[in-house]
Amino acid sequence: MITIYMAKVVGNVVATRKEESLVGFKLMIIQKIDSQKHNIGSEEVAADYVGAGIGEYVLVCSGSAVRVQKHNVSVDMAIVGIIDTMDI
Numbered sequence: 001m002i003t004i005y006m007a008k009v010v011g012n013v014v015a016t017r018k019e020e021s022l023v024g025f026k027l028m029i030i031q032k033i034d035s036q037k038h039n040i041g042s043e044e045v046a047a048d049y050v051g052a053g054i055g056e057y058v059l060v061c062s063g064s065a066v067r068v069q070k071h072n073v074s075v076d077m078a079i080v081g082i083i084d085t086m087d088i
Helices: none
Strands: 003-013 026-032 044-048 057-062 068-070 073-075 077-082
Touching: 003 044, 026 057
Parallel strands: 044 077
Antiparallel strands: 003 026, 003 057, 026 044, 057 077
């Protein structure tokens, strides 16, 4: 099952040593939010494919069916969009 949700980028992860296939990946700490931008749950780490920065609101895909592949590595949580506006 694919899950898409909104989150805020709250930090980044710097790893001086990691699996070779992860080299070049930007790993960001995200906080899931609701439609009123209130935090939900705890922070998670996602691979960033769109160049998001700290403080930006983003779209995140997760789940075993969502596989963003690069350099022969699969991740199951990825930032796939930067939110410009939300209308409710």
